[in-house]
Amino acid sequence: MKIIKSICFALLFLQSQRWYLLLFIFGSQHVDKLTEACSCALSHPQDAYCNSDIVIRAKVVGKKPLKDGPFGTMRYTVKQMKMYKGFNKIQHVQHIYTDASESLCGVKFDINKYQYLITGRVYDGKVYTGLCNFNERWERLSLAQKKGINHRYQLGCNCRIKPCHYLPCFVTSKNECLWTDMLSHFGYPGYQSRHYACIQQKEGYCSWYRGMTSRDKTTINTTDP
Incomplete structure (x- = not known):
């Protein structure tokens, strides 16, 4: 009997006011394998803080x-x-x-x-x-992450950290910072995750910030990690 290629689909449901993603894998004619797994979108620590x-x-x-x-x-x-x-x-x-x-x-x-x-x-x-x-x-947190949690991350909660999964990637608005960790580190704990915060600057522009002292000397543009 010809085996039909397995089809994966996701079913979202609400349980105790929390969302979970259950992945059900079905084979042909009968269920060959049923798995339940937690699936999470990659998130920069700043987004985790702000959300x-x-x-x-x-x-x-x-x-x-x-x-x-x-x-x-x-x-x-x-x-x-x-x-x-x-x-x-x-x-x-x-x-x-x-x-x-x-x-x-x-x-x-x-x-x-x-x-x-x-x-x-x-x-x-x-x-x-x-x-x-x-x-x-x-x-296990970096010094920059601890400083971010203490005060820096809140300065960027109006910014948007835009994940870049494949090149080329571009920012499309002034409040975006391009997050490229997943290109080499598959997200956290990549270099930007561990050492940078996306901070809102003058006129509403957001950029990656790393410094230990003066923000003006350590900010970089939105497209550079």
Whole structure:
């Protein structure tokens, strides 16, 4: 019997107010293989910061599986060290919620080992995060990323970081910075991700910024990493 080439398609659905991407792979006549996988679009840390409700540095000190939803939820207890964003949403974060399954974008944290940078969204007074959010051990962040989280990224939330997957790439408006990490590093943690922020300059223009002191001496144009 002739085998029909497998067809992949994606089905988006909403579960507990969070979006997930389930990839279903079907063969001919019957389901040869069914996989569920978390699929995330590449994101610069600045975009992750700007698109998050909550950005904190915290140590994870406990976890508890919950039976919320059809697939379960993991509740992590955290000791918050510092909040960088989200004061208008919640005063102090004590718990972080994520899906129990990594295939549904659930993230796993080590307990009583590291301080983490955690980003997430707030729903009904609870903080949710997942693999598509920017979560990283604090000591693994570059100095530029730490400075970005402290103050620089917020200066560029009106800018647009435009991914470049194939050459040639061009900016199409004055508020864009061309992000080329995926050409050689497949996105994070590429050089621009680790060392640059896209900052709004005079007259609304945005450009990559790297410097440690004066912004004027360290800005570059929108097409140069």
